[in-house]
Amino acid sequence: xTPPETLxxxxxxxxVATRSPAETxxxxxxxxxxxxxxxxxxxxxxxxxxxxQFAKGFARGLGIGAxxxxxxxxxxxxxxxxxxxxxxxxxxxxGTGEALEGxxxxxxxxxxxxxxxxxxxxxxxLDPLRLEVRIGLVSDDExxxxxxxxxxxxxxxxxxxxxxxxxxx
Numbered sequence: 027x028t029p030p031e032t033l034x035x036x037x038x039x040x041x042v043a044t045r046s047p048a049e050t051x052x053x054x055x056x057x058x059x060x061x062x063x064x065x066x067x068x069x070x071x072x073x074x075x076x077x078x079q080f081a082k083g084f085a086r087g088l089g090i091g092a093x094x095x096x097x098x099x100x101x102x103x104x105x106x107x108x109x110x111x112x113x114x115x116x117x118x119x120x121g122t123g124e125a126l127e128g129x130x131x132x133x134x135x136x137x138x139x140x141x142x143x144x145x146x147x148x149x150x151x152l153d154p155l156r157l158e159v160r161i162g163l164v165s166d167d168e169x170x171x172x173x174x175x176x177x178x179x180x181x182x183x184x185x186x187x188x189x190x191x192x193x194x195x
Contacts, residue, residue, distance in 0.1 A: 038174075038175045038176075038177050038183075038184075038187060039172060039173065039174050039175075040172070040173045040187045040190040040191055041170060041171070041172045041173075042170075042171045042172075042173075042190050042193060043164070043168060043169065043170055043171070044076075044168070044169045044171060044195070045167055045168050045169075045195070046167050047076060047079045049195045050076045050079045050080055050083060050161075050169055050171070051079055051080070051082055051083030051086065052083060052193070052195060053080075053083065053171060053190070053193050054079075054080045054081070054082070054083030054084040054086075054087060055083045055084065055086045055087030056087065056189050056190075056192075056193045057084065057087065057173075057186050057189050057190060057193075058083075058084045058085075058086075058087025058088045058139075059087060059189060060183075060185035060186045060188075060189045061084075061087075061088060061108075061109055061139045062109075062139075062185075063109060063136060063137055063138060063139075064136045064137075064138075065139045065140070065157065065182075065183075066139075066140045066142070066153055066155070066156040066157065067084075067139065067140070067141045067142070067156065067157050067158075067159055068142050068145030068146075068148075068150075068153070068156045068157065068158045068159065069081070069141060069142060069143045069144070069145055069159050069161065070144075070145055070146050070158060070159065070160045070161070071160060071161035071162060071163075072163060074163070075161040075162065075163055075169065076161050076169050077096075077143040077144070077161060078094075078095065078096045078143065080141075080159065080161065080171075081094055081096070081113050081141050081143065082094045084111070084139075084141060085105055085107065085111055085113070088105075088107035088108045088109055088111055088139070089107040089108045090105045090106070090107035090111060092105050094113060096115050096143060101114060101115060101116075102114045102115075109137070109138045109139050110134075110137055110138030110139070111138055111139055111140075111141065112134070112138055112139070112140040112141070113140075113141050113143075114140065114141065114142040114143065115142075115143045115144060116142055116143065116144040116145060116147040116148055117143065117144040117147070142156075145158070154176065155176050155178060155182065156176075157173060157174070157175050157176075157183045157186055158172075158173070158174040158175075159171065159172075159173055160172040160173075160174060171190075173186060173187060173190050175187055
């Protein structure tokens with residue numbers, strides 16, 4: 027059975043190239059200007075792709091002055107800025123069950139933005155309306171950053187896509 031048109035989730039995609047960690051941070055800071063409460067960004071990419079660099083830039087874009095590092099051992103770090111930032115690292119999780127048992131998904135996140143590194147370890151069906159930020163390695167310095175947004179009736183992530191299209195290094 028096909029769901030009604032208003033419930034169907036379609037994808038919209040914007041691709042951007044960055045040529046240094048500083049450019050990756052700059053792009054992320056520009057995207058943070060579009061952030062709204064309850065936004066969820068799924069950072070996906072191989073080891074060393076720049077997920078933490080993206081998180082650092084996004085935090086800066088939210089006005090967070092604290093040093094942002096990957097929360098590998100604490101699983102989630104919280105920062106205060108224009109909006110609260112919940113920075114997760116799901117690398118050490120065996121799956122969705124551990125994320126739920128560990129309290130990594132809760133109502134507090136509705137007040138801020140959640141960035142999840144290694145988000146592919148969390149079942150996408152659990153979070154189908156997230157903005158995927160896929161970071162691919164092109165060379166030692168160059169990255170291909172692809173934003174994949176669900177096309178929902180509210181166009182929830184359109185501001186992120188517009189910011190990515192407008193970004194210039």
